[in-house]
Amino acid sequence: MKKHKHIAVIIPVNYTGGSLRGAKRLAETLLVGSRLCGESITVTLAHLDDEHFYPDSEFIDMHPDVSRRVYEWKILDSASARRALAYSGSSEQVVQEQSYCVPDDGINQFLDCDLWLIISDRLSLPLLPIRPYVLMVYDYIQRYIPFLSQELELAYFDAARKANAVLVTTEFTREDATQYAGIPPERVHKLPMLVPVFQKTVLSETHKNHTYFVYATNTGAHKNLEHAFLALKIYYDDLGGTLCCHITGFNTENLLSNDANYPYLQKVARIYQSSPMMKKKITLCGMLSDVVYQKKLQAARYLLHAGAIDNGTFCVIEAALLGVPSLSSDYPAMREIATEFDLNVTWMNPNDPKNMAEQLKWMETHSAQLSHSLRSYQPVDLKSMNDNAIEYWKVVQSCL
Amino acid sequence: MSIKTYGIYLSYPPTVDLRAEGLGRHLAAFLNGAAQREDSRFVIVCPSWSKKSIQALCQSEKISERSFDVISPKGGVFSLKLLETYQIILKKIKKHRLSVRKEKHQTAFLILNRLKIKLASARSLIDFMLFIPRAVTYCFLSLLLKLMIGLNNSLIGFISFINLKRHHSSRSLFHRVHAASLQPKDHDWVFDLFTHIERKENVLMLALINQMTHVRAWFSPTAFWPSFNNITAPKFMCVPDVVLAEFPIGFSNMGGDRILETFKKVETAILGSEYFVTYSEHIKQTILVKRYGMNPDKIRVVHHATNRLDSFLSDDFLDDKKTREVSQSLLLSAMKKSSYPAYTDAFSNVCVKFIFYASQFRPSKNVLTLLRAYRYLLRNRYISHKLILTGAPGKIAEIDAYIAKHHLAYDVLLLSRLSVPELAACYHLADLAVNPSLSEGGCPFTFTEALSVGTPVVMADIPVTTEIIADPNLQAMMLFDPYDYKNLAARIEWALEHKEQLFEAQKATYNQLLKRTWRHVVDEYITFLDQLSHQK
Numbered sequence: 001m002k003k004h005k006h007i008a009v010i011i012p013v014n015y016t017g018g019s020l021r022g023a024k025r026l027a028e029t030l031l032v033g034s035r036l037c038g039e040s041i042t043v044t045l046a047h048l049d050d051e052h053f054y055p056d057s058e059f060i061d062m063h064p065d066v067s068r069r070v071y072e073w074k075i076l077d078s079a080s081a082r083r084a085l086a087y088s089g090s091s092e093q094v095v096q097e098q099s100y101c102v103p104d105d106g107i108n109q110f111l112d113c114d115l116w117l118i119i120s121d122r123l124s125l126p127l128l129p130i131r132p133y134v135l136m137v138y139d140y141i142q143r144y145i146p147f148l149s150q151e152l153e154l155a156y157f158d159a160a161r162k163a164n165a166v167l168v169t170t171e172f173t174r175e176d177a178t179q180y181a182g183i184p185p186e187r188v189h190k191l192p193m194l195v196p197v198f199q200k201t202v203l204s205e206t207h208k209n210h211t212y213f214v215y216a217t218n219t220g221a222h223k224n225l226e227h228a229f230l231a232l233k234i235y236y237d238d239l240g241g242t243l244c245c246h247i248t249g250f251n252t253e254n255l256l257s258n259d260a261n262y263p264y265l266q267k268v269a270r271i272y273q274s275s276p277m278m279k280k281k282i283t284l285c286g287m288l289s290d291v292v293y294q295k296k297l298q299a300a301r302y303l304l305h306a307g308a309i310d311n312g313t314f315c316v317i318e319a320a321l322l323g324v325p326s327l328s329s330d331y332p333a334m335r336e337i338a339t340e341f342d343l344n345v346t347w348m349n350p351n352d353p354k355n356m357a358e359q360l361k362w363m364e365t366h367s368a369q370l371s372h373s374l375r376s377y378q379p380v381d382l383k384s385m386n387d388n389a390i391e392y393w394k395v396v397q398s399c400l
Numbered sequence: 401m402s403i404k405t406y407g408i409y410l411s412y413p414p415t416v417d418l419r420a421e422g423l424g425r426h427l428a429a430f431l432n433g434a435a436q437r438e439d440s441r442f443v444i445v446c447p448s449w450s451k452k453s454i455q456a457l458c459q460s461e462k463i464s465e466r467s468f469d470v471i472s473p474k475g476g477v478f479s480l481k482l483l484e485t486y487q488i489i490l491k492k493i494k495k496h497r498l499s500v501r502k503e504k505h506q507t508a509f510l511i512l513n514r515l516k517i518k519l520a521s522a523r524s525l526i527d528f529m530l531f532i533p534r535a536v537t538y539c540f541l542s543l544l545l546k547l548m549i550g551l552n553n554s555l556i557g558f559i560s561f562i563n564l565k566r567h568h569s570s571r572s573l574f575h576r577v578h579a580a581s582l583q584p585k586d587h588d589w590v591f592d593l594f595t596h597i598e599r600k601e602n603v604l605m606l607a608l609i610n611q612m613t614h615v616r617a618w619f620s621p622t623a624f625w626p627s628f629n630n631i632t633a634p635k636f637m638c639v640p641d642v643v644l645a646e647f648p649i650g651f652s653n654m655g656g657d658r659i660l661e662t663f664k665k666v667e668t669a670i671l672g673s674e675y676f677v678t679y680s681e682h683i684k685q686t687i688l689v690k691r692y693g694m695n696p697d698k699i700r701v702v703h704h705a706t707n708r709l710d711s712f713l714s715d716d717f718l719d720d721k722k723t724r725e726v727s728q729s730l731l732l733s734a735m736k737k738s739s740y741p742a743y744t745d746a747f748s749n750v751c752v753k754f755i756f757y758a759s760q761f762r763p764s765k766n767v768l769t770l771l772r773a774y775r776y777l778l779r780n781r782y783i784s785h786k787l788i789l790t791g792a793p794g795k796i797a798e799i800d801a802y803i804a805k806h807h808l809a810y811d812v813l814l815l816s817r818l819s820v821p822e823l824a825a826c827y828h829l830a831d832l833a834v835n836p837s838l839s840e841g842g843c844p845f846t847f848t849e850a851l852s853v854g855t856p857v858v859m860a861d862i863p864v865t866t867e868i869i870a871d872p873n874l875q876a877m878m879l880f881d882p883y884d885y886k887n888l889a890a891r892i893e894w895a896l897e898h899k900e901q902l903f904e905a906q907k908a909t910y911n912q913l914l915k916r917t918w919r920h921v922v923d924e925y926i927t928f929l930d931q932l933s934h935q936k
Contacts, residue, residue, distance in 0.1 A: 080653040084651075086648075087647075087652065088645065088648035102649055130648070
């Protein structure tokens with residue numbers, strides 16, 4: 001009897017929000033893609049055993065045929081690694097490191113799976129070479145905004161170079177993967193972005209008050225917060241900006257907490273404190289549920305995305321779907337998203353707060369017109385989704 | 401009627417007690433089955449040190465020693481006899497010391513007690529005052545006695561310390577030998593010595609075997625011994641499983657490189673052999689054929705017979721009241737073997753509801769999934785049953801850590817080293833038996849063990865089980881996905897709510913399985929042995 005192939009999609013650290021959604025989407029895509037190709041595989045989504053980060057409610061929207069399993073990282077010294085490989089029938093000669101890591105589900109360490117697909121390259125130790133593995137790398141932000149220790153960076157390079165394949169979703173990241181991480185080009189595969197399936201909550205016109213814009217961000221170092229807040233200061237103090245700014249996203253309620261551990265947040269707090277108008281106009285909303293966020297977004301004049309140099313964000317797609325235009329930082333990944341999904345995004349220079357402020361002001365008067373043009377927007381049709389799924393499956397299948 | 405003779409090859413290392421080995425019990429069942437045949441006889445060739453272990457096995461499993469022969473090289477190994485003698489002496493000394501210490505403590509206690517009674521019952525002030533000198537003397541004497549006991553121990557310790565400090569090299573040697581004599585298997589250098597001893601003994605065993613031209617064919621009940629392949633007579637090797645190959649990471653930090661050496665021996669044994677018996681089609685295909693490239697035509701699958709436990713509880717098992725009383729008494733004695741005596745010693749609810757899993761803790765046994773399921777049942781579904789396991793703490797750190805982290809020590813009880821009657825009692829009194837194991841050589845004995853004492857069972861959906869439990873309706877009722885703790889929990893919850901229905905459904909299959917006895921197993925072995933001997 002032919003045994004079905006089994007793939008584990010492993011989230012290596014406590015990713016939540018968009019990264020978790022992306023992982024679920026990827027798991028479903030592989031399942032769908034394999035079925036479209038006439039194959040029958042099993043896909044298991046694996047996450048760290050942390051109920052705080054991964055309550056059951058986070059997985060209600062997951063495809064019912066994707067199973068879920070918790071795990072912890074297990075560290076093996078070289079002697080144990082050697083033995084494990086010997087028992088499994090692999091060569092002991094490949095053991096060259098002092099320590100290896102392996103995802104331990106408390107059952108059989110995912111050895112019932114034929115391939116491990118790791119979301120990101122965040123493996124601080126070499127993975128035990130007992131199963132082929134593929135990395136899904138979204139970006140190399142650290143190349144542009146250095147924040148990792150040398151030790152960790154080298155570990156991540158190592159993980160990527162030893163992978164059977166590295167999947168990326170933008171040309172920009174593909175370039176970083178080959179140029180920066182030093183991965184041979186034939187092992188890097190650029191695949192289409194997987195747009196989340198947004199559940200659309202339609203708001204009636206009467207509830208749209210259009211007196212604010214939504215600024216979606218978080219407290220990460222790569223979010224270009226200092227320039228964004230300088231731009232907001234100019235917008236309110238110099239340009240007489242009239243719209244309020246509602247800031248949403250993970251941990252944004254602590255954006256202005258003046259935490260000494262995060263010097264860039266201290267700068268943001270100082271800018272905020274220097275402007276009475278900012279204090280009057282800016283509201284910190286924190287992390288909102290999907291439904292609440294959508295209602296807020298639909299009632300907004302436009303969406304602001306001020307981050308820089310990451311792998312782009314799908315929030316501009318979600319906004320377009322809801323008929324809300326976006327003002328976005330102009331960087332390669334966002335340009336690719338705008339092109340791929342046919343979005344008419346308004347651009348601003350993320351390195352020039354003055355330009356950013358001018359564009360904020362421009363959106364006050366032009367956003368209504370832009371919104372009108374998004375009435376019938378659809379990011380991607382079913383055929384494209386299926387084609388994408390097949391493309392993903394074929395690449396992963398080649399590594400089995 | 402001529403009697404055909406077949407050989408069984410054993411080569412366990414020194415200090416192995418066959419009663420504690422699963423293969424030992426399998427051998428016992430086989431020999432009991434073989435005793436029923438009048439046209440054949442088995443001869444066991446084993447190392448000299450294993451003879452006593454085989455005798456002990458026969459006694460505990462009630463096998464008639466007249467039904468087979470045991471042959472081993474004459475004389476024995478002198479160093480092992482020394483080791484055995486030393487171990488016996490150590491045991492006696494320890495027992496003696498304990499009893500002397502106990503006696504002295506008791507004497508001191510009696511003296512003090514008398515003193516208390518005398519003082520308390522003095523009739524007058526004069527009496528009281530007259531008694532004081534005697535009381536003081538009593539106190540002094542009892543204290544002196546205690547001091548002497550303490551001083552005695554301290555003195556011994558002090559002298560030992562001085563001597564050991566002075567003679568550092570002899571301390572190392574003495575300590576090494578002493579420690580090794582207590583737990584030989586835990587010391588690499590002893591393991592190495594044993595390897596050399598075994599090698600020599602194997603040569604002598606082979607010489608004996610080569611003289612036994614009347615033995616038609618041989619088999620080895622396990623794949624541990626490459627030396628078995630040196631036998632030139634027709635033979636086959638049993639391969640119950642190669643669990644390290646299926647759970648390489650789980651076993652990678654158990655036993656160190658000694659286990660790796662043992663594993664390599666198993667591989668050498670398999671690769672050097674030609675004919676095999678496995679207990680399941682699954683092991684035949686996945687291990688021997690797929691992993692080691694063996695010819696499937698040269699592999700026979702001989703399924704186990706059943707394991708029953710009802711006779712261990714009562715002569716008249718159908719007498720519910722009597723059986724229950726016996727079982728409850730045995731449960732209390734089993735509780736005394738708990739790893740948490742502070743909780744279980746005074747536990748007296750013999751009607752306690754529980755779920756039962758009988759197995760040692762091994763990476764392949766999937767205990768953590770069972771614990772996850774149990775925790776979910778207890779804390780989310782409010783199922784009040786306890787979970788009783790027979791594994792010992794300290795074997796797999798993750799199990800101990802999980803129990804501690806989730807405060808389950810009062811509900812998950814570890815009762816290890818149970819006697820067979822205690823095991824039977826636990827099965828009988830449990831509301832449900834469960835087996836979440838991911839891999840076994842054949843269909844787990846849990847099914848027949850539980851059913852034999854009236855308890856239904858749920859089991860992991862694994863190939864060795866579905867080979868035997870083939871009815872899809874029954875599979876749907878009793879099997880669960882061993883990788884999904886919620887699926888396991890749901891199956892347990894359903895089973896607890898439908899115990900009678902499940903038991904009735906399982907009884908039919910159980911009765912069918914009972915028809916296969918160890919005599920049948922022996923017959924199939926003999927058929928294969930005969931085939932091989934004719935081929936030659």
